[in-house]
Amino acid sequence: MSDYISGKKNILVTGGAGFLGSYLCERLLREGAHVICIDNFATSHPRNIENLLSYPNFQFLRLDINQPFDLESFKELADFKISFQGIQEIYHLACPMSIKNFDQFKIQTLLANSIGNYHVLEAAVKYRSKILLASSSVVYGPRSEDRKMFNEDDLGCVAHLTPRSCYDEGRRFSETMFETYRQVHGIDVKIARVFRTYGPRMPLFDGQLIPDFVLNALEGKDLVIYGDESFVTSLCYVNDMVDGLIRVMQAPEGFGPVNLGSDFDVKMVEVANKIIQMTASTSKIRFEGALLFLTELGLPNISKAKELGWLPLTRLEDGLAKTIEYIRANKILLTTLE
Template sequence: MTGGAGFIGFHLVRRLLAEGHRVDVLDNFQTGTRENLSHDTGVIGRLIEQNVADPIPGVYDGIFHLACPASPVHYQAAPLETFRTAVWGTWQVMESCRQTGAKAVIASTSEVYGNPLVHPQTEEYFGNVNPVGIRSCYDEGKRGGETVAMDYRRIHGVDARIVRIFNTYGPRMLFNDGRVVSNFCHQALLGNPITVYGDGTQTRSFCFVTDMVDGLIRAMEAEHFVSPVNLGNPVEYQVVELAKMVLSLSSSSSSILFKPLPSDDPSRRKPDITRARTLLGWEPRIPVEEGLLQTIVEFRQRLGKYVG
């Protein structure tokens, strides 16, 4: 698994180990943590500490390709590295699959739709992406990664399965990753003002990480797969609604602080998951309130450990 020391990687590794699989992890710890390599459900087979854009050693039945900075804070701090990881890292994964016969689940993103003009977003929509903006390294990098995967499939017959991951949240998110759920939970628990950009009426759809892990595993195991497939929660929330929910669930006295909207920030984001339901028999099951409460509890425990 590339990016196995990251947020989703931790939960996916945990699930695979619990099911008795051997899992090797490739990570350079740009955004992942060594703490995420400790599992009580089993032992990771091998840690390959390198950049995914370098040739990948080993022979595998399947590769989950998750490696890439995924939050604006991280990818805007290293835009060239992010683009290289998204495109050339996928190239290396595909080359490994070509040589060994492995199949791969490629973690793409809802950001390939940009600031969408179609709502909800279906897999047939080509997107509305700014190729020269501050988010382009990630948005266009992931679009380029999809191109690489599909051309390896067409030319070399590689079984590449692209999933477009929409907003995912849960325990083990980094406090400082700049995503809306982690920002809100962290700020609320510290008693700091919750930062809402724009007027807060922009929408997002939030999928709990265990549901996302289930979708990723189903994508790998599916007998028939048609790329790409959206994975996300089709229930839509305004960002300011989420802020108020976090305040209530955390019993926080924090205020809400409104700031100007960042460049190219999508106004609406909601997946059409008809294809995931049809091909994978998958849809999210954890309500947002339940997932947020689990996240807040884990954030509070982690904060207590660091502060105490």
């Protein structure tokens, strides 16, 4: 017999129509939860959750977390019995994410990392929910020659007045807000520091590299690397990242921030060549100037995540194959509706 009045755990996912959020919603539904997905489609897309809309245990609300919201006021959530059962878990992923259009969302990013956090944290206080912040590796600052791998207790070094500081410093402030709410209100707060993630449903034409690599390879166009041949990054497949988020949510109270990502560097030029080979393409690789929001980040020390039983298990070749398959199957839809 279920411990919940509605028969299932109620889980809120902000930013649930995004690349990572949509996979998280799918996984939570498979595990038998009621899932409430909030998104405003600023940098996400409705097609990411189209396959979920027919599920009776899934409800989508088009909301901007920068505006106050009351979940109990939505009639479509009546079956979730929120006024009696509340919300058991909140995964907070909502924050604009765009590489090429970063400037367009600066104010929204600033607000999401402050006022948006406030509204979501107040919901957690109201319902005594466990709440997870999907933070970012940017809180550590850029990598350097003597600082390539980051531990959770490393002090971040972020320039707070740069053109991209609304995101970098915003993520640091988000962690401060969550920790302060834990101290003041005694709620169970989790912080996952997400390193670079890839897979199907990544946005095209946004400088995300891998999806654009695949599309250009399929069309015989040049693969553009924003940087030079030395550009390296870590890459974690999206399903592994989702598994990590769920494990962090299930971690003991007070476990502290957890790094999630691959702890191995890969050269982007090698990834590009691999995609050309896997698609049997005649494309060439071209280098262009670096983008503001696409920088070399450090590697995560994932010892703490391993304590939760987590490892990124998907081989790069397998993750790329799934991404190629998705873009090849949906190429017309993806390129005509962007």
